[in-house]
Amino acid sequence: MQNNTIIKCNQLIPQELPFEYHGDALDFELGAGEVITIIGPDYSCKGNWLRAICGLEEQQSGSVHIKGVDTLNLSEKDWTITRMKVAYLHEDTALLSAANGLTNVLAPALYHHLDEGQKKQLLVEKALQLLEEIDPEINLDDLPAYLTKDHQYKIAVARALLLEPDVLALNNPFAHFNSDSKYKFQLFLKKQVEKGLSLLLVTHDTPYALSISDKIIFANRENLIYFDSVEALLNSDIAMVNQFINLPQNQVRE
Amino acid sequence: MSVTHISGTITNWANTLTGWPGRQLIRHVTYVIDLVTFSMLALRDWFSKNKLFDSHSYSTTVAQIIFTGVDALPTITFLGLATGFIFTFRLISISNTLGGTNDIVNLLITVICLSAGPFLAAIIIISRTGSAIVVDLGNMKLHGEIEALENLGININDYLIAPRIISTAISQLAITVYFTVVALLSGILISALFVNPSHFEFIFKISNSFTPYMMSIFVIKNIIFGYVIATVACYNGLRVQQSATEVPQRTTASIVQSLSFVFVIDSLLTFVIFV
Numbered sequence: 001m002q003n004n005t006i007i008k009c010n011q012l013i014p015q016e017l018p019f020e021y022h023g024d025a026l027d028f029e030l031g032a033g034e035v036i037t038i039i040g041p042d043y044s045c046k047g048n049w050l051r052a053i054c055g056l057e058e059q060q061s062g063s064v065h066i067k068g069v070d071t072l073n074l075s076e077k078d079w080t081i082t083r084m085k086v087a088y089l090h091e092d093t094a095l096l097s098a099a100n101g102l103t104n105v106l107a108p109a110l111y112h113h114l115d116e117g118q119k120k121q122l123l124v125e126k127a128l129q130l131l132e133e134i135d136p137e138i139n140l141d142d143l144p145a146y147l148t149k150d151h152q153y154k155i156a157v158a159r160a161l162l163l164e165p166d167v168l169a170l171n172n173p174f175a176h177f178n179s180d181s182k183y184k185f186q187l188f189l190k191k192q193v194e195k196g197l198s199l200l201l202v203t204h205d206t207p208y209a210l211s212i213s214d215k216i217i218f219a220n221r222e223n224l225i226y227f228d229s230v231e232a233l234l235n236s237d238i239a240m241v242n243q244f245i246n247l248p249q250n251q252v253r254e
Numbered sequence: 255m256s257v258t259h260i261s262g263t264i265t266n267w268a269n270t271l272t273g274w275p276g277r278q279l280i281r282h283v284t285y286v287i288d289l290v291t292f293s294m295l296a297l298r299d300w301f302s303k304n305k306l307f308d309s310h311s312y313s314t315t316v317a318q319i320i321f322t323g324v325d326a327l328p329t330i331t332f333l334g335l336a337t338g339f340i341f342t343f344r345l346i347s348i349s350n351t352l353g354g355t356n357d358i359v360n361l362l363i364t365v366i367c368l369s370a371g372p373f374l375a376a377i378i379i380i381s382r383t384g385s386a387i388v389v390d391l392g393n394m395k396l397h398g399e400i401e402a403l404e405n406l407g408i409n410i411n412d413y414l415i416a417p418r419i420i421s422t423a424i425s426q427l428a429i430t431v432y433f434t435v436v437a438l439l440s441g442i443l444i445s446a447l448f449v450n451p452s453h454f455e456f457i458f459k460i461s462n463s464f465t466p467y468m469m470s471i472f473v474i475k476n477i478i479f480g481y482v483i484a485t486v487a488c489y490n491g492l493r494v495q496q497s498a499t500e501v502p503q504r505t506t507a508s509i510v511q512s513l514s515f516v517f518v519i520d521s522l523l524t525f526v527i528f529v
Contacts, residue, residue: 056405076409083407093405094398098390108406111413160406 004032006166006198007053007086011062014052017045023223025062026053028215030167030198037201037209040219041244046202047090047171049219053200054088054169055079067166084112086167087160091175093153094144101140101147101155102127109162123162130158134188135181149176154185161192168192169200174208186212206250210234218244293419293485299409300416311417318421322383323428329382330429333374334436341365342441346453359459362438367464367472368527371434372426373520376479379426380512384487387418388508391491392501400492415492419484426480427473475523479516486512 011025026049030036038046051057055064055071064071066082074082095104105127109115115123131138131154138151147155153176160168173189174182186208193199193212203209209216216227218241225241227233236242244250300311342362349358391414394400400410438460446453490508494500 080407080409083405088405089402092398094402096399096403097393097397108403108408111408156402163406 005029006032006067007200008065009053009062010065012049012052012064013060013062014045014048015058015060017048017060019045019221021221024225026217026224026226028217028226030200030215032166032198033193033196034214035193035199035201035212036215036217037199037203037213038217038219039203039206039209039244041221042204044220046219049217049224050169050171050200050202051088054086054167055082056088080112084108084163085165086169087163087165088169088171089153089156089160089173090171091153091173093156095152095155095159097144100143101131101138101151104144104155105131105140105159105162108159112163114163127158127162130161131155133191134158135184150178150181150185152176161197165197167198167200171202172204173201174203174205206245220244289482289485289489292415292489293481296411296415296419296488299411300420303412311412314414314417315421318383318418319425319428321386322379322422322425326378326382326425326429327432329378330375330433331436333378334433335440337366337370337374337433337437338440338442339444341370342438343444344441346441346445346456347449355456355459356463359456359463362456362460363463363468366437367434368468368475369520369524371430371437372472372475372479373516375426375430375433375476376483376516377513378429379422379480379483380509380516383422383425384483384508384512385505387422387484387487388491388505389501391488392494392504395492395494396496396498396501415488418488419481422484422487423477423480426483427476430472430476471523471527475520478519478523482515482519483512486515 007030009026009028011027013021013025028036038049040046048057052059053064055066055074066074066086069078071082095101096107099107102124106123109123109127110120128140131140134154134157135151138154139147144152144155153173157168157170157173174185177185182205189199190212199212201209201213210230210233213230216230216233218225218227218233220240222240225236225238227236233241234245303311345358345361345365349355391400394414400414403410403413439457442453442456445456487508490504490511494504
């Protein structure tokens with residue numbers, strides 16, 4: 001295992017796939033600052049694969065190592081740290097409904113005592129800076145019920161990023177975005193990757209996946225295929241992959 | 255229908271009838287074990303932290319105490335005044351008929367301090383705080399807030415459950431102290447003002463007769479009540495799964511179960527203390 005490997009999967013198959021799966025198991029390594037995206041047709045349960053990689057779903061077979069430790073051997077306390085370091089968000093990740101935007105961002109960081117050694121004010125400033133980067137238009141005094149879905153999602157992302165994770169795992173992150181805010185959010189993600197954050201994505205936005213990913217996983221109900229580069233995917237002669245890539249909605253638009 | 259068939263049917267009915275109490279007993283015992291385990295796990299996670307009251311748990315606990323204790327003061331004051339008028343005043347007024355002053359003092363301590371006070375405060379907490387906790391946690395579970403917190407490494411036992419249990423137990427004690435003081439003082443004052451000024455002496459007699467043993471019973475009883483009410487409420491709140499209709503169902507279940515527990519615990523403690 002390389003020193004900068006954060007997640008390594010060996011022969012992984014998730015437990016809770018809602019269909020009979022007889023395809024290949026997943027083998028891959030995610031390094032620091034790398035982006036791996038899972039793409040594929042709708043209803044192929046890509047989210048289950050992502051959840052299994054993050055240790056949120058039991059595995060039918062295989063193993064997941066996070067920072068060199070088999071997730072099956074993690075204690076309850078270790079999981080607390082692991083969940084911080086591999087932050088998972090799905091498109092409808094909920095915020096605390098009784099807390100405003102800023103409190104939502106700060107709550108997990110305060111719970112994990114990230115304000116220790118520094119004043120709480122510094123943590124607040126860091127949170128505000130993060131929110132400014134992600135979207136300066138979010139009204140942080142409002143309760144989540146009064147925010148738009150994309151603002152809620154951005155707050156959820158900021159909340160996760162304030163924990164300084166090594167990996168951000170995003171399941172269908174652009175579901176609630178319009179084209180303009182999606183573009184800005186994608187730029188934000190790109191900047192985070194440039195700063196060293198690793199991304200695990202499940203998205204229907206195939207052109208974006210191809211533009212940002214270092215490695216691609218193609219998943220459908222029959223099989224799962226791992227490509228160690230975008231070029232490998234584009235040059236693949238596998239019919240179901242080509243068929244999917246050549247769908248009109250998956251073509252890069254000028 | 256053959257004789258064998260009829261006897262078989264009767265045997266089945268008999269088995270069903272005799273089995274029913276057993277199944278109910280198992281169900282209730284299992285439920286109590288579940289509750290105890292649930293609350294113990296929550297407290298274990300709370301006490302295993304480096305700092306018992308960090309910024310979050312401190313603010314959650316204080317907020318819960320304010321909601322449970324401070325916000326309930328108007329209701330508790332009203333109930334205390336009513337109890338003072340109905341019980342304390344009446345008992346003191348008829349003290350000559352009932353017996354000596356000491357008997358009345360003991361009666362007041364037993365009825366107001368050790369029985370009515372904790373019990374009425376528990377009913378207020380069940381109806382206000384218990385139901386609020388179920389709705390709060392139930393909705394959080396329903397909307398995925400709890401799952402989102404867990405996905406960020408937050409242990410909900412020490413983030414959401416333990417602060418509620420601890421603050422409700424503290425509030426129950428504080429509310430009962432307040433209720434008891436209001437109920438006793440108001441009754442004594444009314445009695446002294448309208449019946450006999452010498453009845454003021456009951457204030458000192460009651461405080462002198464309230465022994466450390468009674469004080470211990472008072473504290474233990476109230477903390478157990480608060481602990482049980484919050485545990486039942488949290489447990490039911492977290493049992494909400496996917497449907498919004500489960501929230502009122504679990505709220506009702508929580509209120510009924512809490513009331514039952516308070517009755518049973520009160521009876522058991524009365525039996526242990528006075529028999």
